[in-house]
Amino acid sequence: MTFDKETLQTLLNLPDIAVDHVVLGERKTLKVYVHSTLEGTNCHRCGRPIDHEYGHGQEIELRHLPLFAYTVVLILRPKRYQCRFCEGRPTTSQTLSWYTRRSRVTKAFEQQMLLELINSTLEDVSRKHAIGVDALQGILDRNMACDVDWNVIERLEVIGIDEIALKKGHRDFVVVISAYINETLHVIGLLGDRTKASVQEFFLSIPKRLRRTVQSVCSDLYQGFIGAAKAVFGKRVHICADRFHVAKLYRNGLENLRKSEWKRLCHILSKEERKSFKNVHWLLRQRRADLNADERRMLNRLFRYSPKLQEAYEACESLTAIYESRLSKG
Numbered sequence: 001m002t003f004d005k006e007t008l009q010t011l012l013n014l015p016d017i018a019v020d021h022v023v024l025g026e027r028k029t030l031k032v033y034v035h036s037t038l039e040g041t042n043c044h045r046c047g048r049p050i051d052h053e054y055g056h057g058q059e060i061e062l063r064h065l066p067l068f069a070y071t072v073v074l075i076l077r078p079k080r081y082q083c084r085f086c087e088g089r090p091t092t093s094q095t096l097s098w099y100t101r102r103s104r105v106t107k108a109f110e111q112q113m114l115l116e117l118i119n120s121t122l123e124d125v126s127r128k129h130a131i132g133v134d135a136l137q138g139i140l141d142r143n144m145a146c147d148v149d150w151n152v153i154e155r156l157e158v159i160g161i162d163e164i165a166l167k168k169g170h171r172d173f174v175v176v177i178s179a180y181i182n183e184t185l186h187v188i189g190l191l192g193d194r195t196k197a198s199v200q201e202f203f204l205s206i207p208k209r210l211r212r213t214v215q216s217v218c219s220d221l222y223q224g225f226i227g228a229a230k231a232v233f234g235k236r237v238h239i240c241a242d243r244f245h246v247a248k249l250y251r252n253g254l255e256n257l258r259k260s261e262w263k264r265l266c267h268i269l270s271k272e273e274r275k276s277f278k279n280v281h282w283l284l285r286q287r288r289a290d291l292n293a294d295e296r297r298m299l300n301r302l303f304r305y306s307p308k309l310q311e312a313y314e315a316c317e318s319l320t321a322i323y324e325s326r327l328s329k330g
């Protein structure tokens with residue numbers, strides 16, 4: 001099996017590494033041996049930048065996002081550096097930006113697991129991704145303790161509040177706060193309890209600059225969360241229920257739903273009726289405000305046959321208002 005190293009590197013999408021070689025392991029696992037291309041680190045004792053090389057540390061294995069249904073494990077020997085300022089000249093292993101020291105998975109993999117855990121359980125995600133429940137619990141604990149780097153975020157726009165169900169014996173659940181950042185869903189906060197107070201405290205930890213960019217808060221959970229959102233982001237914020245439903249519909253669901261609903265309707269509509277819906281697929285892609293009276297009538301007629309489609313269309317409309325500038329007008 002041969003791999004183009006550069007392509008593989010692009011697919012891994014991680015900075016400061018180069019691929020050395022790849023081994024196809026058992027159970028569809030790709031072991032990707034990499035080395036760091038970054039020079040230097042900071043002394044763990046005094047914090048000064050140091051660049052006096054001191055060999056390599058122990059090999060570490062980090063699980064990364066899958067590629068083409070292959071489990072990906074990165075294998076790396078961290079570079080070590082010696083401090084010439086501190087007494088005893090201690091050494092420090094370099095840690096790259098895409099993983100946390102002592103973690104067995106990459107940050108990207110952690111993010112993916114957190115997103116998969118939303119509205120799911122540890123057991124389900126564990127089965128689906130062949131990762132131990134304890135490892136998942138570790139990911140949660142680690143991310144619960146870490147602070148968000150707000151500096152790298154430009155806008156928040158849509159914030160979601162959901163929960164993750166945990167294993168019995170641990171806390172029962174964790175509250176997950178997520179946001180669309182650059183059109184990708186990210187987990188921005190994990191809270192150990194679901195009181196209005198702790199949700200509100202988290203919202204208040206968001207810098208004012210970003211709080212102003214929040215346009216919409218979505219949660220199908222407990223009303224207290226909504227109260228917390230209103231208290232922090234003000235009355236102008238749009239509140240919606242059941243974000244995943246909405247977000248999924250928003251992404252590509254409307255189009256899929258239109259196809260399946262149309263198929264269904266083809267069985268119940270006469271040929272004449274079908275003809276009367278000519279170009280209705282095009283209307284569904286427009287905002288209601290941009291349609292003329294006849295076109296709106298046609299849409300409404302369609303919605304009488306398919307309330308589902310109406311629900312989806314309306315969900316899209318409310319999100320379109322937010323993402324308008326980014327939508328392709330097709």
Ligand SMILES: [Zn+2]
Pocket residue numbers: 043044045046047048083084085086
């Ligand atoms: Zn030092």
